Amino acid sequence: MDVLLGEPWMLSPSVALRPEPFGALAYHFGNRKLTFLKRPELVAVVRALGEAADVRTALEAAGVPASQHPAYAAALRGLAATDMIRPRPVAAAEEVA
Amino acid sequence: MNPETDNQIQQGELAAEDLIEEVSIDGMCGVY
Numbered sequence: 001m002d003v004l005l006g007e008p009w010m011l012s013p014s015v016a017l018r019p020e021p022f023g024a025l026a027y028h029f030g031n032r033k034l035t036f037l038k039r040p041e042l043v044a045v046v047r048a049l050g051e052a053a054d055v056r057t058a059l060e061a062a063g064v065p066a067s068q069h070p071a072y073a074a075a076l077r078g079l080a081a082t083d084m085i086r087p088r089p090v091a092a093a094e095e096v097a
Numbered sequence: 098m099n100p101e102t103d104n105q106i107q108q109g110e111l112a113a114e115d116l117i118e119e120v121s122i123d124g125m126c127g128v129y
Contacts, residue, residue, distance in 0.1 A: 032122055033119065033122075034119070034120050034121075034122050035117055035118065035119045035120065036117065036118040036119075036120060037116070037117060038115065038116055038117065038118060039115075039116055042116050042117070068111050071111040071112055071113055071115070071116065072111075072116065074112070074113035075113040075116035075117045077113075078113055078117050078119070079117060082119065
C-alpha cells in the first residue's frame with residue numbers, strides 16, 4: 001500500500017481550482033502548470049486534503065472505493081510532482097494528540 | 098484532448114492517467 005495514503009497533504013497555496021463539468025482545472029500561479037482533474041471525486045479529495053488527517057481519510061470522505069485508492073495515490077503523486085499539492089507540516093500539538 | 102469523454106472508465110481499471118492530465122498552457126490559448 002502506498003505510504004502517501006497515511007500522510008497529511010494539502011493543496012498548494014499557489015493553486016487555484018476552477019470547477020468544470022468533468023471535474024476541475026488546477027492552475028499553479030508559481031510554475032504556470034495547468035492540470036485537468038478529470039473526476040469530481042478527485043476534486044473533492046484535493047479540496048479535502050488540507051482538513052483531513054491523511055490522504056486515506058480524504059479519499060474515504062469523497063466516497064472513493066478502496067480498490068481505487070492506488071490509482072488515486074498515483075494521481076496525487078503526479079499532482080505533487082508539479083507542486084499542485086504538497087505534504088502538510090504537522091503541528092506539534094497535532095503530533096502529540 | 099477531451100476530458101469529458103475520458104471519463105468513460107470501467108470500474109476496477111482506473112489508472113492515474115484517467116484522473117489527471119497535465120496540459121501545456123500554450124495549448125489552452127483560445128480556449129480560456
